[in-house]
Amino acid sequence: EVQLLESGGGLAQPGGSLRLSCAASGFTFSTYAMNWVRQAPGKGLEWVSGISGSGGSIYYADSVKGRFTISRDNSKNTLYLQMNSLRAEDTALYFCAKDHGSVVPTTFDPWGRGTLVTVSS
Amino acid sequence: DIQMTQSPSSLSASVGDRVTITCRASQSISTYLNWYQQKPGKAPNLLIDAASTLQSGVPSRFSGSGSGTDFTLTISSLQPEDFATYYCQQSYTNTVTFGQGTKVEIK
Numbered sequence: 001e002v003q004l005l006e007s008g009g010g011l012a013q014p015g016g017s018l019r020l021s022c023a024a025s026g027f028t029f030s031t032y033a034m035n036w037v038r039q040a041p042g043k044g045l046e047w048v049s050g051i052s053g054s055g056g057s058i059y060y061a062d063s064v065k066g067r068f069t070i071s072r073d074n075s076k077n078t079l080y081l082q083m084n085s086l087r088a089e090d091t092a093l094y095f096c097a098k099d100h101g102s103v104v105p106t107t108f109d110p111w112g113r114g115t116l117v118t119v120s121s
Numbered sequence: 122d123i124q125m126t127q128s129p130s131s132l133s134a135s136v137g138d139r140v141t142i143t144c145r146a147s148q149s150i151s152t153y154l155n156w157y158q159q160k161p162g163k164a165p166n167l168l169i170d171a172a173s174t175l176q177s178g179v180p181s182r183f184s185g186s187g188s189g190t191d192f193t194l195t196i197s198s199l200q201p202e203d204f205a206t207y208y209c210q211q212s213y214t215n216t217v218t219f220g221q222g223t224k225v226e227i228k
Contacts, residue, residue, distance in 0.1 A: 105217045107212060
């Protein structure tokens with residue numbers, strides 16, 4: 001069974017940083033692209049970033065480009081999201097999601113339960 | 122970015138009703154369109170990919186259709202467990218985008 005477990009969320013000040021992790025199990029991690037998707041309180045889904053199985057191809061939404069960095073450690077079956085220069089509008093539940101494909105973001109299945117990031121002074 | 126617009130934003134329906142949700146893309150996306158269901162406090166769940174391919178374990182009352190810019194998700198006979206929010210998502214471009222969601226509520 002595929003399992004995805006996010007961690008690292010919490011309270012950060014505007015301009016601050018956080019690093020999210022997503023521990024994966026139940027599949028050959030390096031074969032699949034992985035993604036981060038967020039959901040602000042009471043709002044819809046927003047794709048944040050995706051990374052290919054090898055880590056060689058990386059994609060970002062314009063809203064986080066230059067501030068967030070996605071990475072993965074295939075030896076540890078773990079996905080990361082380094083979040084810098086945080087803003088109030090980054091407050092959201094952050095989900096990691098396994099992709100159906102290996103390179104570009106396509107179809108997200110399954111999803112983790114999410115980790116909550118709150119940006120506030 | 123490709124904009125995805127769902128309609129309606131919310132609807133009220135009764136158990137047994139036929140429900141149709143539409144999703145329109147700002148440009149042609151062929152059939153690079155997925156549908157997700159999200160229940161309160163839960164992660165989204167993939168229902169349909171490639172516009173019309175039902176995922177394993179998803180009840181056959183769910184169906185998807187469309188290509189190009191216009192897509193529909195249909196629930197043929199609404200069940201109590203179907204009350205949720207539904208999202209479409211395009212994967213035609215590398216920077217994928219979601220619709221704003223359609224909340225299906227109990228009438």
